[in-house]
Amino acid sequence: MNDLNKPAAPLKATTVEVGEEAAAQRIDNFLLKRLRGVPKSHVYRVLRSGEVRVNSGRVGPDYRLQIGDRVRVPPVRVSSAVRTAKPAEFPVVYEDAALLVIDKPAGIAVHGGSGVSYGVIESLRAARPQAKALELAHRLDRDTSGLLMVCKKRSALTAMHEQLREGRVEKVYTAIVKGAPAEASFELSDPLHKYVTGSGERRVSVREGGRAARTQVRVRKRGNEFSMLEVRLLTGRTHQIRVHLAHAGHPILGDDKYGDFALNRDLQHQGVKRLLLHAGRLAFAHPLTGERLRLEAPLPAEIAAFASRL
Numbered sequence: 001m002n003d004l005n006k007p008a009a010p011l012k013a014t015t016v017e018v019g020e021e022a023a024a025q026r027i028d029n030f031l032l033k034r035l036r037g038v039p040k041s042h043v044y045r046v047l048r049s050g051e052v053r054v055n056s057g058r059v060g061p062d063y064r065l066q067i068g069d070r071v072r073v074p075p076v077r078v079s080s081a082v083r084t085a086k087p088a089e090f091p092v093v094y095e096d097a098a099l100l101v102i103d104k105p106a107g108i109a110v111h112g113g114s115g116v117s118y119g120v121i122e123s124l125r126a127a128r129p130q131a132k133a134l135e136l137a138h139r140l141d142r143d144t145s146g147l148l149m150v151c152k153k154r155s156a157l158t159a160m161h162e163q164l165r166e167g168r169v170e171k172v173y174t175a176i177v178k179g180a181p182a183e184a185s186f187e188l189s190d191p192l193h194k195y196v197t198g199s200g201e202r203r204v205s206v207r208e209g210g211r212a213a214r215t216q217v218r219v220r221k222r223g224n225e226f227s228m229l230e231v232r233l234l235t236g237r238t239h240q241i242r243v244h245l246a247h248a249g250h251p252i253l254g255d256d257k258y259g260d261f262a263l264n265r266d267l268q269h270q271g272v273k274r275l276l277l278h279a280g281r282l283a284f285a286h287p288l289t290g291e292r293l294r295l296e297a298p299l300p301a302e303i304a305a306f307a308s309r310l
Contacts, residue, residue: 018069021133023154027054028061031073036112036122038076046074085112085122093147093295098156098288100124100134103297106145106274110136124150133157138164141239143254146173146279147297151287159287164236170283173231173241174220174299176276176306177250178260180227185218188244192237203257204239206247213237215244223310226253241277252277253306276303 022030031043031052050058051074054065065071090102102120104110109119119142125134137149137160151157163169191210197203214234221228227250231241239258245251246258254264254275264272283294299307 013075014073016071016073018065018067018071019132020067021154022065023067024064024158025154026061027052027059027063027065027071030065030071034073035076042076046076085118085126087127088120088123089127090120090124091297093297094293098151098153099160099286100150100152101282101295102148102150104140104145104148104279106143106300109142110139110148120148121150137161138169138236140279141242141275141277143256143275144173144277144279145274145297145300145303147282147295148279149282153288156287160284163284163287167234168284170281171233171236171279172281173233174278174280174303174307175229175231175241175245175252176303176310177227177229177245177252178225178263179250180222180224181217181219181229181248181250183219185216188215188217188248189213190244190247192240192243194238202238204237204243206243211235211237213240213244215241217245221307221310226306226310228307228310242275272302272306274302276306278303 016034028043028047031047032040035043044061046052047061052059053072054063054069090104092100093103094101104120111121112118121134121136125131128134131152133152133154135151135157137151137157140146140148149160151160190206190213191208192204192213193207193210194202194204212235216232216234218230219227220230229245231245233240242252242255242258246255251259252275253259253267254272256264256275278299279297280299281294281296283292285291286293
């Protein structure tokens with residue numbers, strides 16, 4: 001029989017023993033990482049069906065793994081169409097045994113999904129195969145540049161998530177926006193509602209009954225048509241800065257979701273090819289030592305050049 005006509009070998013379940021790198025991770029996230037290329041819906045289906053077992057028992061998707069747990073991973077065929085991440089490194093702002101902070105360029109997603117085969121985290125894992133527990137501590141929009149935290153130990157990730165939930169991480173951005181705010185400093189607190197468009201894209205709008213969100217704004221440079229703002233996130237909602245500023249009448253230049261589209265087209269002819277939003281400063285306690293870290297990433301050339309015109 002021709003090799004091409006041979007039936008595929010039957011898949012077998014595997015048993016994985018949980019080590020330190022996966023301790024305290026939710027079982028659904030553990031499976032999504034292990035079964036890359038398998039649709040989320042299928043991962044949750046095998047969880048609900050009981051095909052996934054932890055220590056021979058059924059668990060829900062929110063079960064948190066413990067060191068020594070034995071996880072039965074059912075046979076699942078991974079799509080051969082999934083593209084393998086290309087190894088890549090990014091400008092390193094800070095690194096030690098527990099934590100990696102990079103300066104992410106604009107235009108690169110932080111992870112695969114929503115039409116993107118892979119992003120920063122998959123490329124880092126491919127470049128550092130010896131690092132078994134690389135995980136994003138938080139996220140940046142694909143078109144936003146700047147500081148992105150990646151944890152190298154499960155204990156560091158858990159501690160960083162706690163700081164983020166409790167609002168103990170200082171996150172400061174630079175944005176160049178349309179118009180000139182009347183006040184030198186102000187706070188935006190419109191509730192934000194997340195939804196999915198008919199084409200499957202994530203969107204956020206200001207809506208009563210939405211999730212509470214707070215954004216502090218300070219005008220750093222005021223021009224006739226545009227201004228440069230320092231923006232401090234007090235909560236971490238999806239697209240928060242972009243939606244808050246657009247709703248306030250000051251959309252970020254280059255924003256293809258919430259911006260002034262006619263203005264963006266005009267600015268493209270002037271060389272503005274990206275969202276003018278940069279995550280420039282982070283301050284937080286080191287997740288394992290408690291040492292206070294204050295990290296900065298300089299303005300990218302495109303934003304600095306535009307700012308110099310104000």
